[in-house]
Amino acid sequence: MPSNHLARDDVGLIGPARSAGSDTPGVGEDTDLTEPLRVVEIDPETDRRWADFVTAHPDGHVYHHPAWSQVIEETYGYQPAHLACEDASGNLLGVLPLFSQRGLISGRRLVSLPHTPVCGPLTTSPTATAALLRATVERARSGGNQGLMIKADAPDLCADGEGLAPVQWDPTYVVDLPSPPEPPPFLSSRHRERIKRAVKKALKNGVVTREVHTLDELREWYHLYLLTMRRLGVPPRSFRFFSVAWERLRPLGLMSVLLAELPTPDGTKMLGGCVYFPCARTTMFAFTGYRQDALSLRPNDLIQWTAIHTAWEQGHHRFDLGEVEPGDDGLARFKLKWGAEPRPLYRYFYPAPKDVVMDVVASRGRMRAAAQATWRMLPLTVTQHLGEGIYQYL
Numbered sequence: 188m189p190s191n192h193l194a195r196d197d198v199g200l201i202g203p204a205r206s207a208g209s210d211t212p213g214v215g216e217d218t219d220l221t222e223p224l225r226v227v228e229i230d231p232e233t234d235r236r237w238a239d240f241v242t243a244h245p246d247g248h249v250y251h252h253p254a255w256s257q258v259i260e261e262t263y264g265y266q267p268a269h270l271a272c273e274d275a276s277g278n279l280l281g282v283l284p285l286f287s288q289r290g291l292i293s294g295r296r297l298v299s300l301p302h303t304p305v306c307g308p309l310t311t312s313p314t315a316t317a318a319l320l321r322a323t324v325e326r327a328r329s330g331g332n333q334g335l336m337i338k339a340d341a342p343d344l345c346a347d348g349e350g351l352a353p354v355q356w357d358p359t360y361v362v363d364l365p366s367p368p369e370p371p372p373f374l375s376s377r378h379r380e381r382i383k384r385a386v387k388k389a390l391k392n393g394v395v396t397r398e399v400h401t402l403d404e405l406r407e408w409y410h411l412y413l414l415t416m417r418r419l420g421v422p423p424r425s426f427r428f429f430s431v432a433w434e435r436l437r438p439l440g441l442m443s444v445l446l447a448e449l450p451t452p453d454g455t456k457m458l459g460g461c462v463y464f465p466c467a468r469t470t471m472f473a474f475t476g477y478r479q480d481a482l483s484l485r486p487n488d489l490i491q492w493t494a495i496h497t498a499w500e501q502g503h504h505r506f507d508l509g510e511v512e513p514g515d516d517g518l519a520r521f522k523l524k525w526g527a528e529p530r531p532l533y534r535y536f537y538p539a540p541k542d543v544v545m546d547v548v549a550s551r552g553r554m555r556a557a558a559q560a561t562w563r564m565l566p567l568t569v570t571q572h573l574g575e576g577i578y579q580y581l
Contacts, residue, residue, distance in 0.1 A: 224280060224315060226322040229271050231284070232257060237271065240279045241309065242467050248507075249466035250306045254435045256284050259301060261435070262428045263288075263579055268297060270322055272315040281310030283319045287333070290581050296334035297327050302424075302578055304359065304510055305532055307339030316344070324350055324537050335537040344535050352539035357513065360527035362506040364499045371499045371506075373526040382524065385488035392449070392484050394458065396493045399444035405433055408444060408460040412476030413567050420559030422574035424474070429462075441466050445494055447477075447486030458486040463494055469505040470498040491525060 231237035231253035238254075241247040249255050260267055265286040272281035284306055289295045300306040310316045320337075327335035328350075337344065337351070340359070345351040364371055373379045399405050409426050416423040436442035446460040459477025463470055472494065477487055498506050508522045510532065519529075562570065 224272050224274055224318050226270055226272050226318050228268060230267075231269055231282070234271075236277075236279045237269075237282055240282060244309055244311075245468060245504075247309055247467040248469040249436070249441050249464035249471055250300060250303050251282060251284060251309045252441060252466055254439055254441055255303070255464075256286075256300070257435050258428070258432045259286060259303070261431045262425070263301065265301060268326070270319055272310065272318050280312060281308055281315035281319050283308045283323060283337075285323065294334065295330075296336055297323065297330075298335075299323075299337045299339075303338065305338050305340055307337050307341065307344065307535075320344060320351065321349065327537050335535075337535040339533050339535065340530065342531070342533060344533070350537050351535040352537065354534045354536065354540070356532040356534050357510045358529035358531050359510050360508040360519070360522035361530050362495060362508065362525055362527045364495075364504055364506055366502070367499065371495050371526070373524065378524040378526075382488060382492065385485040386492050389447070389485040389489040394447050394449055394484050394486055394489055396445055396447050396489055399446060399460065402430060402433060404446075405429060405444060407457060408446065408476055410476075411457065411459060411478060412474060413571055414479075415476045416574070417563055417565065417567060417570050418479065420562045422577045423571060424578060425571070425575045428578075429474075436464065443494075443497075445490050447490050449481070449484065458484060459490065461487075461490050461494065463498075465498060465501065465503065468503050469507060470494070470503050471507045472509055495525065 229237065238252060241251045241253075244251075256267060256269065259265060265288050268285045268287055270283045270285060271279055273279050283299060285297050285299050286301050287295065288298045288301045299308075308316050308319045310319065323335060323337070327333050335351075338356075342353070345353045362371065373382060399408060406426065409429060413423050432442055433444075441464055443463045443465060444460055445463065447458045448455040449458055450456075457478075458481040459475065461472060462474040463472055465471075472491075475487070495506050506525075506527075508525065508527050511519045511522065511529070565573070
């Protein structure tokens with residue numbers, strides 16, 4: 188029975204289905220297990236089922252959401268190829284956001300998702316996962332020289348996708364949040380006391396936190412972000428990326444920019460700020476920018492303390508502090524003190540990546556260290572323009 192919902196392309200049919208079920212209303216509800224599943228290409232922006240599915244799913248997060256895909260498409264101009272798995276009645280059982288991207292090293296390939304730390308399939312059952320992965324590999328295979336890369340937190344997708352080659356990636360650091368009124372935990376009593384002292388110091392010195400409310404304020408924070416990325420030797424995202432995210436995500440409650448400021452006789456001085464993406468049950472910490480000479484006032488500790496407690500108060504179960512590359516022990520310690528646990532991420536490739544690509548992956552830390560000294564000497568505008576080109580074509 189054909190779906191009555193918008194579908195760009197009917198990709199494949201598989202059945203009968205085995206449902207894993209879910210305790211989330213609207214996700215994984217019992218269906219006729221004799222009905223076949225089919226994979227279709229749909230437009231999540233116009234098909235409301237996609238957003239509803241992501242926000243109701245216990246493992247859904249902002250990078251699965253249609254609004255994030257809009258940010259990627261509008262910023263970089265990539266061609267979308269988003270796939271969904273549905274039953275014969277049109278109920279969604281899984282989604283897989285995808286874009287076609289051409290890189291200078293990787294060539295043309297499907298990616299879930301470009302310039303995004305983690306995404307991959309979000310489903311209600313192993314059968315739906317397998318259906319989406321088989322359809323995706325088949326699409327990459329039939330695209331001639333088109334490859335495939337899926338960024339996921341699941342260690343076993345290669346069992347469901349024939350030909351997928353897994354590569355363990357950098358870990359992300361996740362704080363598991365309890366339900367109120369039990370407060371957010373931290374790693375140890377020693378760290379709890381350190382964090383409390385840092386927060387008290389920030390408050391004693393008059394530091395306050397608030398959200399960004401205007402695009403001009405976002406632009407002011409962006410200058411701190413550029414300075415921070417140059418100091419760290421990391422190519423920055425473009426301001427267009429942040430402004431598109433602001434326009435697409437913030438009205439839906441999917442983006443928050445939390446600032447730390449110090450009142451002065453002339454107004455306020457922005458000390459730093461962080462970008463968060465809350466969605467469903469997960470808050471993602473994504474970007475930061477701060478004044479190096481203000482760290483003694485502990486603005487970053489106050490910002491993270493506020494953000495974690497806000498996520499907890501909103502009923503989120505996970506606070507994802509993001510990835511840490513091998514060798515960055517200082518960043519790892521900062522995330523561990525909040526009670527975060529490292530959890531591996533994975534990259535799945537089709538076909539299997541060449542040795543030269545894997546050599547580049549393995550040497551990222553050394554390459555970063557070698558580039559930092561040069562990057563720090565570049566004018567700020569040059570780092571901004573270089574960052575735009577790097578994210579567009581790599």
